[in-house]
Amino acid sequence: MLDIIINPFITILLFLYQILGGNVVLAIVVFTVLVRVATYPLTIKQQRSTKAMQELQPELKKLQEKYKNDRERLAQEQWALYRKFGVNPFAGCLPLLIQLPIMLGLYRAIVATLAATPTQLLDLSGRLWIADLSSQVPLANKFLWLNLAVPDPLYILPVLVVITTWLQQKLLMPATPSSGGGGSRQGDQAAQISRQMMMIMPLMFGFFSLSFASGLSIYFIASNLIGIAQYGMMGRVNVKQTLGMKSEEADTPETPEVEEPAAPAVVSAAPRKAKRTTARQEAPKRHSEPKLSPRRPRSSGGIYDSRANRARAKNKAKG
């Protein structure tokens, strides 16, 4: 079934390789950029969904406190809250699930065109939509000190993969409000999982880089850097947080940006670690009811915002 994705991807990758003068790294990078641009609407949608969920966190926490001994009722109230504000808690996963086969297709296309083994090269047969591109098969495997068909013997690429994956996750980690000391156990668990993810994911991709063709590591690094650049262009990268610096907004409670948390990473919408939590606690009011406040400016559109706005207007009218 993935052939629907893999075959055009292989064709495009070989085409790029041809027009870029046989520069395999450039072809992989340009290809990654194109895929990132094509999936940009999905990325945005996922972010908005995650953000909408974040905005409901204070309310959800209240519910968790209120119904901590009645899980059935808690679930009912949570769903009622979601309905009230027009938020689908699973909507953020759908774009991710759509992107998953695209990522797999990209991965397979790169592995197939590098053709490190006979079965990979054989697998390439019949996949090209443009027969003339057969002359480009397989991609050149030499770049600097690297043989792109085997892992990097100097371990430079695996290290770069770990660093860029970690950096991307760290930069995109949402600046969610703290639980204010009264945070639920669930929230703490989520934060713990989030921290674990931030360790596991870079190491896992680092392990892939140690085991697979280094051409794939080039893709991982390019994808991470492009991801960071993409979020950076959206103004949602929190550099100070990444560097462990106290953010300005924590010291200046009136700064409106605080109410616009950094875009969440794909992996988590969980509260940050304790150090940042302490900083946030200095401005508890902003976080106690930030998202439902009628004063709060809405900078982004989309289905979640418009629905939430309608619900707010309705509530306001009711008094």
Place this chain on the structure above:
Amino acid sequence: MNTSRLFPSRSRLLLGVLLLGVLLLAACGGPTQESWVGISTDEQQSTLYLSQGKRVVAINPASGAVLWEYEDEGATFYAVPTVVDGTVYVGDYSGRMHAIDANGQQLWRYEPAKQAILGPIEVTPKDRVIGGAAVDSDKVFFGLGSRNVVAVSRTTGQEVWTFNTNHGVWARPLYVPVDPSNGVDRAVVYVTSLDHNLYALDAETGDELWRKNLGGAAPGNMVYDPVRQRVYVGTFVSELLAVDLKSHDIVARFKTDGWLWGSPAFADGVLYFGDLSGALYAVRATEDGFEQVWKKLVAEDGIRATPILTNGLLIVASKDHNVYAVSKEDGAGRWYRDAKGQVLADLVFVPGEAGGEEEAGLVVVSTDQGDRLVVALAVNSGEERWVYSD
């Protein structure tokens, strides 16, 4: 529905999704095996040699009984074993070459030398030996999967020379000895590469004599025509080429439907070969070029394996699991047999004993199924005679 129990937190849900993604990444990583079985016989066709995974195995072709097994720690074998004077030369997926005696004992093992890859930093290159080896009186020549051709001493395994190519050499090098009767005054090693070139190298020194761009990757073995002093080679631009070794020119081209990987079987001036679209061809090589004798679409999937010619039959096998026997005269079908697995490795013919039950001999195929790794079929009927399991 109590979703809070199903998904206690959003982070866990996302964690689950990501883990699923990782699993898919692992599961959807394309072909699970790196290659197919390497299979060959000795010069007398009295013993079968098999390289698969961690072992090289010698098998009695009449019965399928194992004669010996060779293992070397950490070695993975898929390259076709080359047998000369009772010694088996086979490369592994760590870029090493093994010489094994007639009893399955290691004579020597070649280890790739460290290479400077970034300034003074030297590492042992990670590479694979994918194709078979060529052997002369004192050297063994073989290609590496990512690039380069290596010549090592036949007696010690010490490196004699290395020639740099720009991509992998997956085909067996072709060694052409000095032959004054055919105007060959210097021993030459011919090598085809995935970098599109055919290289002619001095067998003694490894110096490049000349090269010819074939227009596409050439992963399959060449066929040598000593009379015309030509080599025939298939490419991934779906062409069978004839390269004149004297003029260094491509003197004939034959266009096929699919990529060419398996090398042709050559008899009486006719080349028989299949392509990766499943078509089978008989093409006559003439002074003026190629001339199609017949063409048949026989298989539902690609033909990677080199066919064999025997008893007036052309026997081929396909990725579609079937072994086909057709008339070499017109391609008319004679029999076919389901091998119950993809057949990608070259076929091997084992002659039968005169007056014996299998006088016409056996055709030995290997599949990608562990329980049917090697299957021996009667040449005349396609009846299964024995099976070797992993």
